[in-house]
Amino acid sequence: MYVFVLSKTGKRLMPTHAAKARKLLKAKKAKIVSRNPFTIQLTYETAEYTQKLAAKLDTGFKRGGVALQSNSKITFQGEIVHRRYINQPTKGQVLVVRRQRRRARRYRLRYRAPRFANRRRPEGWLPPTIKAKADAQINVLKVLAKYAPVTKAIIEVGSFDTHKMQNPDIKPEDYQNGRQKGFKNVKEYVKCRDKHCIHCGAEIEEVHHLKQKVKGGTDNPDNLVALCGKCHRLVTLGKLKLSIAPSKELKGAAFINAAKDYIVSEVKKFIPEVVTQEGWQTKEERERLNLPKSHVNNAIAMGTSGQSIYVPDIPVYEIRPRQRAVRQQYMSEPKKGGIFKRYRHPWQSTAGIKRGDLCRDVKTGQLVRADTLLANGKLNVRVLKTGQRLVNATPNRLQIVERAKGLMFIPRKEAEPALLP
Numbered sequence: 001m002y003v004f005v006l007s008k009t010g011k012r013l014m015p016t017h018a019a020k021a022r023k024l025l026k027a028k029k030a031k032i033v034s035r036n037p038f039t040i041q042l043t044y045e046t047a048e049y050t051q052k053l054a055a056k057l058d059t060g061f062k063r064g065g066v067a068l069q070s071n072s073k074i075t076f077q078g079e080i081v082h083r084r085y086i087n088q089p090t091k092g093q094v095l096v097v098r099r100q101r102r103r104a105r106r107y108r109l110r111y112r113a114p115r116f117a118n119r120r121r122p123e124g125w126l127p128p129t130i131k132a133k134a135d136a137q138i139n140v141l142k143v144l145a146k147y148a149p150v151t152k153a154i155i156e157v158g159s160f161d162t163h164k165m166q167n168p169d170i171k172p173e174d175y176q177n178g179r180q181k182g183f184k185n186v187k188e189y190v191k192c193r194d195k196h197c198i199h200c201g202a203e204i205e206e207v208h209h210l211k212q213k214v215k216g217g218t219d220n221p222d223n224l225v226a227l228c229g230k231c232h233r234l235v236t237l238g239k240l241k242l243s244i245a246p247s248k249e250l251k252g253a254a255f256i257n258a259a260k261d262y263i264v265s266e267v268k269k270f271i272p273e274v275v276t277q278e279g280w281q282t283k284e285e286r287e288r289l290n291l292p293k294s295h296v297n298n299a300i301a302m303g304t305s306g307q308s309i310y311v312p313d314i315p316v317y318e319i320r321p322r323q324r325a326v327r328q329q330y331m332s333e334p335k336k337g338g339i340f341k342r343y344r345h346p347w348q349s350t351a352g353i354k355r356g357d358l359c360r361d362v363k364t365g366q367l368v369r370a371d372t373l374l375a376n377g378k379l380n381v382r383v384l385k386t387g388q389r390l391v392n393a394t395p396n397r398l399q400i401v402e403r404a405k406g407l408m409f410i411p412r413k414e415a416e417p418a419l420l421p
């Protein structure tokens with residue numbers, strides 16, 4: 001494992017091996033400045049010489065890969081695990097609850113002056129779900145560039161042709177003539193395409209989502225089939241299984257298409273040199289290095305054409321963007337008159353400790369992470385080293401060592417539980 005190093009004056013030095021860092025810390029020649037990711041600062045003066053260091057990012061919709069490379073050695077590897085379900089009613093719900101609360105608020109007022117011309121989106125606007133994922137990946141590079149002397153970024157920005165993915169023999173003029181051309185809406189198109197109930201051949205009464213919307217299914221025609229009323233009832237009750245499976249989703253491709261320019265322009269603000277490459281180049285490089293397919297390996301292989309690469313035995317970091325806090329109003333039941341009633345559990349902190357804060361357990365001397373804030377004023381915590389759970393810990397037993405951050409860097413070999421979805 002490598003840890004990040006800052007010089008006495010705060011300049012970023014090359015990452016060093018954990019064993020060396022341990023010796024320096026023991027000899028009081030260094031101090032810890034961050035535990036997430038682990039970074040030390042030297043307390044004596046040294047030469048501040050650094051080499052070239054490339055940060056490589058394989059962008060992705062559900063997960064992404066990131067690696068640091070100096071010369072031909074990998075000193076950091078990680079997998080970014082994006083937050084999911086923020087917009088889905090069954091899980092997490094943050095955006096759904098926000099939407100519901102807002103509607104409730106706005107219905108409460110009897111008259112509002114009509115507003116217009118206030119719906120223009122600013123230039124470069126991205127849908128919130130996409131922007132959050134793009135920002136997470138930008139922030140990972142930002143953190144790495146904060147603690148290591150990153151001189152160059154290599155980013156994979158495949159440009160996907162969603163039309164071509166569905167129909168490989170597409171002709172140029174077909175891009176303007178999609179399959180739904182001439183139909184009033186998707187429903188009409190699906191009814192016309194399927195003609196009869198796809199199961200029994202009776203008259204069409206319902207258009208059915210193969211992958212439920214609540215589970216992230218889309219309104220894409222590939223996810224829709226026409227059914228008669230009887231078959232539809234049986235399918236929704238789970239008594240009938242359709243032989244047709246939903247086709248491959250294009251969500252991930254749409255994400256990369258929408259976010260690539262934004263990611264590149266943002267990264268250029270803090271890393272001087274940014275190079276982009278496409279998926280097929282990464283694939284070629286990865287196959288040349290004989291690495292199995294994964295986001296981490298993609299990141300490792302990027303930009304290595306023609307050179308060999310050495311991957312030492314270092315842990316893969318699991319990098320999770322996490323929700324820092326929930327706005328008070330989303331966790332409370334609003335009443336008429338704008339009074340918010342507190343419910344269930346403390347929203348923000350217990351005795352100054354927030355969710356995810358790293359604390360020292362004064363009783364045992366172990367490092368623990370605050371997991372859950374309880375309504376009785378106590379906390380559930382997890383021991384960092386073993387993953388063991390301590391329930392009902394009193395806050396006066398805990399001393400804050402480091403505040404939780406928006407990005408968690410968790411070495412996979414160490415036991416550190418996933419704090420939040």
Ligand SMILES: [Zn+2]
Nearest residue numbers: 197200228231
């Ligand atoms: Zn039927």
